[in-house]
Amino acid sequence: MLVAVDQYGQAVSLANRPNEQLIHEVRSSRHFCPSCRQPVILKAGAIKIPHFAHASSHACEAFSEGESERHLKGKADMHNWIRRTHEVEMEAYLPEISQRPDLLVDGKVAMEYQCSHMSVDLFVNRTEGYKQNGLFPFWIYGGPPIKKRAQLYHFSVFHRLFFQYSPLFGFWFLSYCPDRELFILYSQLIPVQSSLYFASVQMIPLHSLPYPPSFAKTSGSFLTLSDWFRQKQHWLQKQLYFRQGLYHPFLSTVYKTGHNPFLLPPWVGVPIRFMALIKNHPVEWQFYLWNDLLVHKPKAESKEAAAVLQERVRKGDLQLNMFPLFSFPTLLDLIEEYLLLFQSIGAMNEKESKTTLEQMEKERRFTEDFEELIMTRLIF
DSSP: OOEEEETTSOEEEOTTOOOHHHHHHHHTSOEEOTTTOOEEEEEOOSSSOOEEEESSOOOOSSOOSOOOHHHHHHHHHHHHHHTTTSOEEETOOBTTTTBOOSEEETTTEEEEEEOSOOOHHHHHHHHHHHHHTTOEEEEEEOSSOOEEETTEEEOOHHHHTTOEEETTTEEEEEEEETTTTEEEEEEEEEESSSSEEEEEEEEEEGGGOOSSOOOOOOOOOOOOHHHHHHHHHHHHHHHHHHSOGGGSHHHHHHHHTTOOTTSSOTTTTOOOTTGGGBSSOHHHHHHHHIIIIITTOTTOOHHHHHHHHHHHHHHTSOOBOOOTTOOOSOHHHHHHHHHHHHHHTTOOOOOOOSSHHHHHHHHHHHHHHHHHHHHHTTTO
């Protein structure tokens, strides 16, 4: 912890890079945990950031021991960043919910700088606790760098808990590197597989970013529809050869209904705005929607389509991603996007391809006719 109270009940903060005089004064007097009121001691070595720790091992409902150097420096950096223009309290205790955010800004924003892995349930419970107390939860990721694979970025289930959404940036993710005092913004996130995303990446020095954060829109180059079709074929091949082929639930369903997953109509498995809401590849949920409903009723309403996908979720055929930090978009918004595209391109009961060459030609013509319509609606 970076804040303790002295014997007179006054808060003492180590967030602002304490000098030797302050460290000496702290060492020569008694200090206590602001939550449990048990004695704490100063830890100020040659390497680690000065901080307080409980003098003896016991259960404290607001603090756990073992904060990393990365976490201590990160929240101190952000405290100093925010206090230039806003009221900010370090490690403020909220007794109503027994939670202590890293920073409480203007009494309205609970900021958490999360460096270590935590369970989905704990992340969701903390987030809901802040919301129920009228606070806006603002989580910033501080763990190991996001791994890159070729042109794609790997976002795990834990990483995806930090996703937010805005009409300007689509799905976005913010991290902070205290070693470089640098924010890294991943925006316009487009899932190619459940954990692999295309992204526009910006690196923003701490001192140059205002609070609240305001980001500039970039015009990064993204995948083309042809790229997407290649990625889709690659994904299908992986499922066929590395996930037991016909025993894969999706592939089994496709074959049992008389279809070939590699020769489906080109509008089955296209990129759609909000598609990150569903963990599965778009070819899966779009096939279920087409096979279960649209092939029989091309002008189906969004509520009918939602019922089809929700039933597939109930059966375990589809999984939804958990995004606790925003309430829009919803599954219904995603479905409306797909139905709009489906009806705009006049997708009805066109015969499926019989050969790979025929499929490639169909995808080429489909790309020529509808790439602009599809890709311009993907983010904005």
